[in-house]
Each structure stands twice: as structure tokens, then as C-alpha cells.
Amino acid sequence: MDKTIQLVVITGMSGAGKTVAVQSFEDLGYFCIDNMPPTLLPKFWELVRESGKVNKVALVIDLRSRAFYDEIIEMLRNLGNENAINGKILFLDASNEELVARYKETRRSHPLAMEGRLMDGIKLERDLLSEIKARAQLVVDTSKLTPRQLREEIFHNFETSESAPFHIEVLSFGFKYGLPIDADIVMDVRFLPNPYYVPALKQQTGLDQAVYDYVMQSPKTAKFYQLFMKMLLEILPGYQAEGKSSVTIAIGCTGGQHRSVALAKRIADELKQSYPVSVAHRDIARRKETVNRS
Structure with missing residues (x-):
């Protein structure tokens, strides 16, 4: 592909707003993929290059296990060596108190919660994601943001002249x-x-x-x-x-x-x-x- 691919990796704490984020990127004209296993990414990039039609991609990456985390780190390292890809990491965060409140409201279980203990899952995830957060070009704390305000923040940072207009x-x-x-x-x-x-x-x-x-x-x-x-x-x-x-x-x-x-x-x-x-x-x-x- 002649044109550089604009890649945004959307990651962060579970419950911090990744669903709102990916919907916002869809409205900006990005080709969005939610939770693709890192092992499938090489084949995906091959298809993207061959098509020649996709130049803006947003990947939502969620943490599922320690092994999955290691694969994500390796994937980010490999992408950093790709000349045809202009990659950025968007990390969504929120305070422990706000994450607990959101999980209680939705009655969802945390993917890393041990024996149903929500705070244990949040603390473990925060520890595992510390390296990715340090690599991120943009960290957004959504603790006090409404979905609309998060959307505005994403548009402010990622909207370009090529983005889908009103x-x-x-x-x-x-x-x-x-x-x-x-x-x-x-x-x-x-x-x-x-x-x-x-x-x-x-x-x-x-x-x-x-x-x-x-x-x-x-x-x-x-x-x-x-x-x-x-x-x-x-x-x-x-x-x-x-x-x-x-x-x-x-x-x-x-x-x-x-x-x-x-x-x-x-x-x-x-x-x-x-x-x-x-x-x-x-x-x-x-x-x-x-x-x-x-």
C-alpha cells in the first residue's frame, strides 16, 4: 500500500469506556475491530495491504489473561517497526472507585476478578497494563467524563480533514x-x-x-x-x-x-x-x- 496506515490501539481498564471509544472512531471513518487475538494480526495486516482501500484502523484490545497480555506487548513492539504504519495507543483509565461503581451498576463481572472479588480484578488489571499505559501517546481519565465528553475528547485528538464529516x-x-x-x-x-x-x-x-x-x-x-x-x-x-x-x-x-x-x-x-x-x-x-x- 502506498499510503501510510493510521492505526489507533484502544486499550485500558475494563469499564473505562472502550465501547464509547470504538463507536467514536467508527464515526471518524476508522475500520474498527474489537478484541482481535494478537496472533491473527499479521494475517489481518496482510489483507489490509492487499486491499489498498483501508488506511485508518482502530483496534480495541482487552485484557483476558497474562498470556494475552504478553502477546499484546509483542504485537506493539512489532508494529513499532512497521514503516507503513503510523501507530498510536489510546489508553482509557478511571479511578478504582469509579470502576467499582460502573461494575456495580451494570452487574457485570470483571474479567480478572478472582472468586468474584471486584477490587482484586481491578488491581491485577492495573498492574498488568502499567507497561502499555506508559507506552500510550494519549491517556484519558474517564472518571468524570460523560460518554458525550469522551466522544468529544476523541474527536478533538483524532479528527482530521479526512474524517467522516457531519x-x-x-x-x-x-x-x-x-x-x-x-x-x-x-x-x-x-x-x-x-x-x-x-x-x-x-x-x-x-x-x-x-x-x-x-x-x-x-x-x-x-x-x-x-x-x-x-x-x-x-x-x-x-x-x-x-x-x-x-x-x-x-x-x-x-x-x-x-x-x-x-x-x-x-x-x-x-x-x-x-x-x-x-x-x-x-x-x-x-x-x-x-x-x-x-
Whole structure:
């Protein structure tokens, strides 16, 4: 592979936040692997190089035994000798008191706890991980961090210009076929004039210029569009600030072929001036005869 692989090894104390960390790296566009045995890593790197498509990898490494720990140390030494890999270790830590509280809350057992004694497991793990912690380029104490704050810390340290940007999807749909379950914002535009009842427009869609013009030239549409776009431009930065990697805006009419399609297209075109945007029309090709359409 011509391009250097960016590798982050995510490790640390059990219960310190590795699950939140790997989810954050996924949102940054990393190829993430959770708890791959170190013995399988040479084959994995071979496949990565041959593919030529993966250049950001995050490995979550959890401690399971003393033998596993020794393999991890050897793996890190070997990776340090790889010229094609730019490796960093992220070590997540937390106070003993906080780890105990988290384990009590989730009722999980510690992987190294002897005879169920939680503190024994925590102390043993802390001792075994001391060398890896000393090697880490970044140590984050999550004792007083919320999941959101940990995510922000990871984004601050690892987000690059190549990271997956905040993305918006604008989706048109028909209420008669059900709400899109993954939508963050849903707007009902069935109050607007319906092109379905214009014979010349009935079999067309909101992507056809005649239907688009019919919808947009309505005074109701003009007023609604102005107010709705003002709201979107006001709230979208808030979603981004909260750590959302994407937002889906769903625009619905009765059948999902006319009004919602035209408005989704216009909204997407305007938002593209400020954000990466994709647009989809879920029900544009569906035709189901009912009394009310589109």
C-alpha cells in the first residue's frame, strides 16, 4: 500500500469506556475491530495491504489473561517497526472507585476478578497494563467524563480533514407507507396544494419541472419554505455540536411522489451550500390507488 496506515490501539481498564471509544472512531471513518487475538494480526495486516482501500484502523484490545497480555506487548513492539504504519495507543483509565461503581451498576463481572472479588480484578488489571499505559501517546481519565465528553475528547485528538464529516440526508416519503423509523426531523407537507388532482401532473413526480413549479409557486409553499429553512439552519449546528455524525430530514406527503419530492429536492439543494448532503425519494416509484394521493 502506498499510503501510510493510521492505526489507533484502544486499550485500558475494563469499564473505562472502550465501547464509547470504538463507536467514536467508527464515526471518524476508522475500520474498527474489537478484541482481535494478537496472533491473527499479521494475517489481518496482510489483507489490509492487499486491499489498498483501508488506511485508518482502530483496534480495541482487552485484557483476558497474562498470556494475552504478553502477546499484546509483542504485537506493539512489532508494529513499532512497521514503516507503513503510523501507530498510536489510546489508553482509557478511571479511578478504582469509579470502576467499582460502573461494575456495580451494570452487574457485570470483571474479567480478572478472582472468586468474584471486584477490587482484586481491578488491581491485577492495573498492574498488568502499567507497561502499555506508559507506552500510550494519549491517556484519558474517564472518571468524570460523560460518554458525550469522551466522544468529544476523541474527536478533538483524532479528527482530521479526512474524517467522516457531519452529513445530512434529506428523504421524501409517503405517509400511507409509514414513517421512516430512522428520521431525526419529520415534516408533514400534506397541507400544501396537491398536484395529484391536476390531470396533467397526476402521473408525474416532484422531479418533473411542471410538478416542481406547481408546488413551489404556491404562496403557502413560499411561506412554509422560508420558515422551515430558517429553523433548519438554526438547529443543524446544534446537532453537530452534540456529536451527531449525521441527521436525516424526512419530508412527507400522502403518497411520496409529488409535494414531498419537490420540497426534498429544493431543501437538499440549499443545504448543499453549507453541508455534505444526500437526497433520496423512498416512495417515488410506488403507485397505490387510494382516495387521497401524494
